[in-house]
Amino acid sequence: MKITLKNLKRDYGTLHAVQDVSLTIPSNKIYGIIGRSGAGKSTLVRLISMLEKPDSGEVWYDEERVDNLSKKELIAKRRRIGMIFQNFNLFSSRNALENIAYPMEICHMEKGYIKKRSEELLALVGLEGRGDAPISTLSGGQKQRVAIARALAVQPDILFCDEATSALDPQTTRAILALIKEIQKKMNLTVVMITHQMEVVRDACDFVAVLDSGRVVEEGKVSEVFASPVSDVTKDFLSTGTNMSQSVVRWSQEPGHYTLRFRGQATDEPIISSVTKETGALFNIRAAGVQTVNGEEMGIMALDIGPNEEVAKKAIEKLKEGGISVEVVK
Numbered sequence: 001m002k003i004t005l006k007n008l009k010r011d012y013g014t015l016h017a018v019q020d021v022s023l024t025i026p027s028n029k030i031y032g033i034i035g036r037s038g039a040g041k042s043t044l045v046r047l048i049s050m051l052e053k054p055d056s057g058e059v060w061y062d063e064e065r066v067d068n069l070s071k072k073e074l075i076a077k078r079r080r081i082g083m084i085f086q087n088f089n090l091f092s093s094r095n096a097l098e099n100i101a102y103p104m105e106i107c108h109m110e111k112g113y114i115k116k117r118s119e120e121l122l123a124l125v126g127l128e129g130r131g132d133a134p135i136s137t138l139s140g141g142q143k144q145r146v147a148i149a150r151a152l153a154v155q156p157d158i159l160f161c162d163e164a165t166s167a168l169d170p171q172t173t174r175a176i177l178a179l180i181k182e183i184q185k186k187m188n189l190t191v192v193m194i195t196h197q198m199e200v201v202r203d204a205c206d207f208v209a210v211l212d213s214g215r216v217v218e219e220g221k222v223s224e225v226f227a228s229p230v231s232d233v234t235k236d237f238l239s240t241g242t243n244m245s246q247s248v249v250r251w252s253q254e255p256g257h258y259t260l261r262f263r264g265q266a267t268d269e270p271i272i273s274s275v276t277k278e279t280g281a282l283f284n285i286r287a288a289g290v291q292t293v294n295g296e297e298m299g300i301m302a303l304d305i306g307p308n309e310e311v312a313k314k315a316i317e318k319l320k321e322g323g324i325s326v327e328v329v330k
C-alpha cells in the first residue's frame with residue numbers, strides 16, 4: 001500500500017511539531033524516517049497511522065483519504081496496520097503465544113484458526129516451541145520477535161516500527177532488521193521505520209526522509225542520500241555513523257577538512273593517485289573505509305588536501321568529475 005502525505009501540520013500550543021510535511025511512501029518498500037530527539041518523528045508516525053489527526057493536510061492510503069474518517073471507519077482501517085515499539089508493549093500476564101493471539105481474539109476470529117495462525121507466526125519469527133514462555137523470561141530480541149508476530153497477526157498492509165531496535169544490542173539489532181526485511185518481502189508489506197540511528201537506515205531501508213524541527217530536510221533513495229548528502233543534519237548523521245562504523249579505519253584524531261564519498265565503480269578506481277598525478281595535490285588521509293549500503297558498496301574517506309588552496313580546488317574539481325561527492329567539514 002502506498003502512503004501519500006500532503007502538507008501535514010501538527011502544533012502543540014506554540015510548538016510546531018510537524019510543519020508542512022509532504023511525502024510519498026512507496027508500496028512494498030522499507031521507508032526510514034530519521035531525526036534527532038524532538039525532530040517530530042513520533043508525532044509524524046501518529047499522524048500517518050491515524051492515531052492522531054493533523055491540524056491541516058491530508059493522509060492517503062493508496063487512493064483513499066484516511067485522515068478524515070469516522071470513528072467506525074477508523075477502527076476498521078487501523079486493523080490494516082501493525083505497530084512495533086522500542087519497549088515492545090507486550091502483555092506480561094500472557095505468554096508468547098497468547099500475546100500473538102490477542103489481536104485475533106479482539107477481532108472475534110475462530111478459536112481453532114487463532115491457535116493455528118499463532119503457531120505459524122511464532123515459527124515465522126524464529127520462536128518455534130517457545131509459545132508457553134512467560135514474557136519475563138524472554139530476551140529483548142525475543143520479545144521484539146513476539147511483538148512482530150503479534151503485529152502481523154491480522155495481516156496488515158503497513159508495519160510501523162517506532163525505534164524498534166533502539167533498546168537492543170548491535171548483534172540483536174542486525175538480526176531483528178534482517179527478520180523485518182525478510183517478512184517485508186514475504187508479506188508484501190509497506191514498512192515505515194522510525195529511528196535516530198543511521199546504521200538502521202543503512203542496513204534496512206530502501207528510502208529515507210530526514211526530519212529536523214518538524215520539516216523534511218532531505219529525502220530519497222538510501223544509496224543516493226548516503227553517496228551525496230545535501231543537508232547539514234544528514235551529513236551530521238553520516239559522520240556519527242562513520243565514527244561508529246567498524247568498516248572505517250581511523251589513523252588520526254583530526255577529522256580532516258574534507259569528506260569524500262564514493263559509490264559503485266568508483267570504489268575500485270585509483271582515483272586519489274590519478275588526481276595527485278594530474279594536479280600535484282597532496283592528500284593526507286585521516287580515515288577511510290567501505291561500507292555496504294542497501295546492498296551497494298560505498299567508500300568514505302576523511303582527508304586534508306594540500307599543498308595550497310589553489311591546488312586543492314583543482315583536485316576537488318577532478319574528484320567531482322570522477323563522480324565523487326566532496327564535502328567540506330565544518
Ligand SMILES: Nc1ncnc2c1ncn2[C@@H]1O[C@H](COP(=O)(O)OP(=O)(O)OP(=O)(O)O)[C@@H](O)[C@H]1O
Nearest residue numbers: 012015017035036037038039040041042043044196
Ligand atoms: N502530546 C504532546 N503535547 C505537547 N508537546 C508534544 C506532544 N507530543 C510531542 N510533543 C513535542 O513535539 C516535539 C516533537 O516530539 P516527537 O516526540 O514527535 O519527536 P521525536 O522526534 O519522536 O523525538 P524522540 O526521538 O525524542 O522521541 C517535541 O518538542 C515534543 O516535546
